[in-house]
Amino acid sequence: MPAAALVRGLVDQWLYCVSVFGRFASGIPTDDEQATGLEKIVLEASKRGTDPYSILKPQEYAGSKQDPHIVPSITNKRIVGCVCEEDNTAVVWFWLHQGEAQRCPSCGTYYKLVPHELPH
C-alpha cells in the first residue's frame, strides 16, 4: 500500500537524517552538501570568486593600451565583435590572437587575449 510505504520511508529517512545530517528534526540538505556535477563546480568557483563558465557580465575596461579589454579564451584565439559606439548596428568582427594586444580596425580600442582555465 503506498501509504504504508510512505510512512515506512519517512521513518527510515528520519533516522538517516538524524545520523547523517546531525540536525534533529530538520534535515534538508544544503547545496554545499548535495550539489553535484557542473552545478557543484559553478558553486565552488563562485565561492572562490572565479567565473570559469562566464556566467557573469564581463568586466568593463577602458580599452586603452594601458587598460585593454581582457578577452578570456580556452584556445589561442577568439573572435571579437566590437560595437565601437553604442547603438552601432554594424559590428566589427575580427580574430584576436594570443600575444600583443590588438586594436579594433574601426575604433582602435585595445583587446588582449588571456588564457582561460576550464575546470575538468
Next chain:
Amino acid sequence: MAHQAHAYHMVDPSPWPLTGAIAALLMTSGLAIWFHFHSTVLMTLGLILLLLTMYQWWRDIIREGTFQGHHTPPVQKGLRYGMILFITSEVFFFLGFFWAFYHSSLAPTPELGGCWPPTGITPLDPFEVPLLNTAVLLASGVTVTWAHHSIMEGERKQAIQSLTLTILLGLYFTALQATEYYEAPFTIADGVYGSTFFVATGFHGLHVIIGSTFLAVCLLRQVQYHFTSEHHFGFEAAAWYWHFVDVVWLFLYVSIYWWGS
C-alpha cells in the same frame, strides 16, 4: 578540450518529444474515431502513451538536474522563464472562457429571458459549498507558502507536513466540487449558462488535479531528499502553478458564482 566552456545544458538525444507528438496524434485522431465510429481504442492508446511520455520525460529532467547537476544558475533561470511563460499561456486560456461568460451574461438574449441567470436556471448558492471551496483553496495557498519557507529554512518535518496538508486541501476541493457537479440542478446542456459554467469550472477542476499531482510529485521528491534549502525549483514551479489555480478560482467565484447569480 572535451568539455563545454558555458554553464548551459546541451541535452542528450531523447525519444520523449517523438512519443509525445505521437500521443498527441493518437489522442486527436482517436477523438474523431470515437465520435464517428464509437471506438475508444485509439484515444486510450494515445492517453497511455501521453502518461508514459510525461513520466519518463520529467523523470529524465530530475535525473539531469538533481542527480547529474546540470541545472546551474543560468539553466535554472531558463526553467523559471519557461514556467512563467507557460502559466501566462494558461492565463490566456482561461481569459477566453471568462470572455465567453461575460459576453453572454452582460447582454442576455431574449431566448434566455433577457436576464441572467437565464429563466429556468437555479444557480448554486455562492455562500454554501462554493464559499467553502474558496476557503479551502486560500488555506492551501497558505500551507504551500509554509512548505516553501520550511524548505528554505531546512525544516524537513515541517516541509513534509505542510506540503501534505496542501495536497489534502487540494483533494478536498476536488471532492467537494465533484459532489457539487453531481448535485447541481443544471447540466452542461442547459443553454449558455450550463456551457459557460461547466467548461470554465471544469477546466479549473482539471487544473486543480494537475496542480495536486505536481505537488504530490514534489512531496515524494522532498521525502527522498531531492531538494536543497537553496535549490528547489521543481517545488517553486509547483507552488507558482498552485497559486495560479487559486487565483483562477477567485475570479471564477466572484464572476460566475457570485455576480452570475
